[in-house]
Amino acid sequence: MPIPDPSGDPETTRELVRDRVYLQLRDAIITGVLLPGERLDEAELRTWLQVSGTPIRQALHALSVEGLVQTAPQSHTAVVAPRPEDAQPTLQTIGVLLAGATQLTLPHLGDGDRAVLLAHANEVIARLTTGDVAAITQAAEELFTALLRSCPNPVLLDVITRAAPSLSYHVSVAHQGLDADLADLAAGYKELSAALSEHDDRGSVAATKRVFRVG
Numbered sequence: 549m550p551i552p553d554p555s556g557d558p559e560t561t562r563e564l565v566r567d568r569v570y571l572q573l574r575d576a577i578i579t580g581v582l583l584p585g586e587r588l589d590e591a592e593l594r595t596w597l598q599v600s601g602t603p604i605r606q607a608l609h610a611l612s613v614e615g616l617v618q619t620a621p622q623s624h625t626a627v628v629a630p631r632p633e634d635a636q637p638t639l640q641t642i643g644v645l646l647a648g649a650t651q652l653t654l655p656h657l658g659d660g661d662r663a664v665l666l667a668h669a670n671e672v673i674a675r676l677t678t679g680d681v682a683a684i685t686q687a688a689e690e691l692f693t694a695l696l697r698s699c700p701n702p703v704l705l706d707v708i709t710r711a712a713p714s715l716s717y718h719v720s721v722a723h724q725g726l727d728a729d730l731a732d733l734a735a736g737y738k739e740l741s742a743a744l745s746e747h748d749d750r751g752s753v754a755a756t757k758r759v760f761r762v763g
Contacts, residue, residue: 569597570607577616577627578717584629588617615714630722636761638718643760645708646692650756653699654749661698662744668694669741676734684730685720733759 573593576582593604608625611617619625630638657665668691675683699705736759743751757763 565599566603566606569599569603570610572597573607573611574713578713582627584627584721586627588625630718632722635719635722638715639760640762642715643757643762647753647756649696649699649704651753652701653695654752656700657698664694666741666744669737669744672737673734673741676730
């Protein structure tokens with residue numbers, strides 16, 4: 549029996565177009581190509597993305613579920629404009645997810661993997677001395693990305709993977725609502741570094757919560 553060629557499956561083709569449009573719109577929002585509050589006109593998006601309206605509507609629906617797009621009934625669709633007063637609750641949400649991942653992951657790590665996390669934590673501390681927010685953010689992302697690579701809970705990992713772009717976007721846009729204290733942040737990462745060095749898993753979880761202002 550001949551094996552069907554998936555490339556010729558119309559349903560697969562539609563899914564690929566939908567997924568591509570979704571990723572293009574999501575990346576445009578996260579990188580600031582599409583600005584917070586900017587209206588998303590379907591006709592303009594069709595011209596820009598060179599696709600029909602169906603995958604655009606599907607992508608916008610998915611982005612609205614994720615909290616990156618908002619739709620006003622009988623009105624318009626626009627990029628979400630995060631509010632400064634929501635920045636801290638959003639940061640805490642990230643912290644709860646990452647503290648949970650830390651708690652589940654550390655007991656499964658060997659000395660080599662722990663050494664990698666410790667090096668990343670120390671890099672965050674070093675960049676905090678420069679005050680370069682972009683560099684600090686990148687170093688922190690590298691630390692927790694390294695942790696998540698070893699997370700043994702696929703369900704939690706999937707939740708974090710799906711939620712991370714939207715949560716990070718909301719914090720980055722509304723960061724002025726955080727009243728950031730780099731000295732306190734550095735103290736949190738120093739606690740995390742010390743706990744990782746001492747194989748103190750409970751202390752590592754507590755330090756992660758401090759970094760993200762949980763509790």
